[in-house]
Amino acid sequence: MPPILIVIEEAVNADAKTPLLSVRDLRVSFALDEGLVRAVDGTSFDVMPGQVLGIVGESGCGKSVTMKAILQLVELPGRITSGEIRFRRRPPGQEEGGEVVDLARLAPRGALMRDIRGGEIALIPQEPMAAFSPVHTVGDQVIEAILLHSHRWSGERKLSRREARDITVGLFRDVGISMPEQRVDAYSWQLSGGLRQRAMIAMALSCKPRLLIADEPTTAIDVTTQAQVLALLRDLQAKYNTAIIFITHDLGVIAQMASYVVVMYLGRVMEQGPVDDIFHVPKHPYTKALLRSIPSLYGETRVALPVISGSLPHPFNRPAGCPFHPRCPQVMERCSTAVPSLQPVNDRQLASCFLYNDAVEPA
Amino acid sequence: MSDAPQPLLDVRGLQKFFPITKGFLQRTVGHVRAVDGVDFTVNEGETLGLVGESGCGKTTASRCILRAIDPTGGKILYKTRAGRTVDLAALKPAELLPLRAEIQMIFQDPFGSLNPRMTLLDNVGEPLLVNGVGNRRERADRVAELLRLVGLRPEFMHRFPHAFSGGQRQRIGIARALATNPRLVVADEPVSALDVSVQAQVLNLLLELQSRLKLTFLFVAHDLSVVRHISDRIAVMYVGQLVELAPTDEIFLSPQHPYTAALMRAVPVADPRVHTTDGILGGEVPSPAAPPSGCYFHPRCRHAQARCKVEAPALREIAPGHVSRCHFAGDMVF
16 A cells, blocks of 8 residues: 555655646747748746746747747747757546656647647637637537547547537636526627637636646736736636646736746746746846836836837847847847856746856857 | 916817617617717826726727717817817818817827838828928928937838837837827827837837927826826726816825726736735626616626616716716715
8 A cells, every 4th residue: 555655645746846848948930031030049947737827028029939839839931940848748537747748749730739739738819809710609619629628528438519518608607707508609709808708718728728828818808807807817727726828918917917937038038937036136137127117006107217228129130149138238248149048046036147147058 | 377277178078979770771779879978178288198998988089089080069179379269079171171280199000000102201291291381302301300309210211111110110100190290199099009118118208209399198098007107187988978087196096986996906016916806897898889877887886876876976076176977986985
């Protein structure tokens, strides 16, 4: 008996400490006629089981392409050129442990990737209006997803359509849609923005994923509805202990949702750490500048905001060295020639900056 | 009291109804009361922020002021450069023409609002051409001056919009709005499509231009922190009605309408130590075609009482310059 106990303990410990998803030196580039765009250029981060990881950055920082790479949805002429995306799969019938696969090596249309995509890693897209088909009811679209991944609900036995519909009604109730029996037969254009996003969340949760990727899930909706959707995601996260990668450009949303934050700029991780450290003791000059430039609900009004000088460089004109150096207030000579690598600055935060560490990213 | 604020724009009882039609004959079966009796003034040289959720009528109200659409009822009193007071709502298109130069607009989408087949010279210079200002050479000089004013290099004027980033395009849109030396600028969500770092640059530019050119802004937006940063006074709209209007500091310190208070609580604060999870507003904005009885906000209001369901509150002054449309304003902390 004792050996079995030890094995279980090991599995539990392994799960709490070892990442669910581990991205290492990921590079994604797009070969366009005008030249090569390196959208993601050596990104590394971990997602722990049940953790809400926030990825924050401005447009062109590679946050959405990273998400697409994880789901193997990068479209041509884009290609994952190197790096690893190690994902711990859910063993059948168990919640803990599991074998590790490198998603970056899987065929995008292969059986394994199709099983993981939607089944173990689900996506909440930015615009639910565009994500739902307007010619099928929202219920039918959720039912389709459940039937595709039906072994996650009933094992070997095939689910019937009737059963899938019942599951859908239950999911709609879970995400706070009133009158779920009627709403499953509605078309997406008959629902309000908030309800549509709730239906999308129900669809994402339909296969009990271990990892949920939310790509700017609330940018297209009003503040009060946004508050409702964020509260819903927080509740569901606590209930199912699903890990979430929360991608947004809104620092307020990140502060309220994430427990760990990754700050990206031009395809590279500038800084990462626990949310409190990122907001209260930011290390990287980019994080500091970004936090200063947002108007707050408490600051002085009608005065000039501190800005980040210059603008985001065009993707074809990536600066040499540290991508942020042309706009950095603390730029040094070597910043324009060498790329700083992501290194620990203390026992919690990591930063890619020569102010803290001289380590250079290998070319 | 010579330095008392002079209203440049005085909107009284503004209404805009859109007909709901049905059937083959397109019979009118009802109206969407998009803007239903809105009163406010905008003083010379100030910024009035107009906020509310989508569907509250803030964009419709601002388009009525520009006469991009014709209001159904009400008055829009505007003091012209010549010192005359005219009712924009009652003017015929021909009478409106000379005033178009004085009231200009900055659009939300910097990608959709510039003609991609026209160079910056033509895009920015078009208002001058339309108003018959100068010859080609003089217009080019003016465009160069405008581009410098918004922080762009005059050499750019022969390029096309696609060569510019979102923030640069918004600067181009601002330059075009300023081409005719306007006095009143209506800005409809001018920074909501921009990145955080660029948003700060454009907000700073707007503040700087306002003090340099003595501009008056009507700033329509949904982002409360942005509106707070730029506005002197803030007007809050809900289902086509004005529910509260007050100076910026006052409205944030002591909101006198539960909807305003709920809107403020809904803003996610960029500080993980501050939790903004209490008092989340439930439900959804009712349709302006079939608003609730009594106070339009009562089905979502946590302070609602029996009276709110039957009796529609009137807009009343709680403190000097602070009006609210709530039965309990002044007696309750929201």
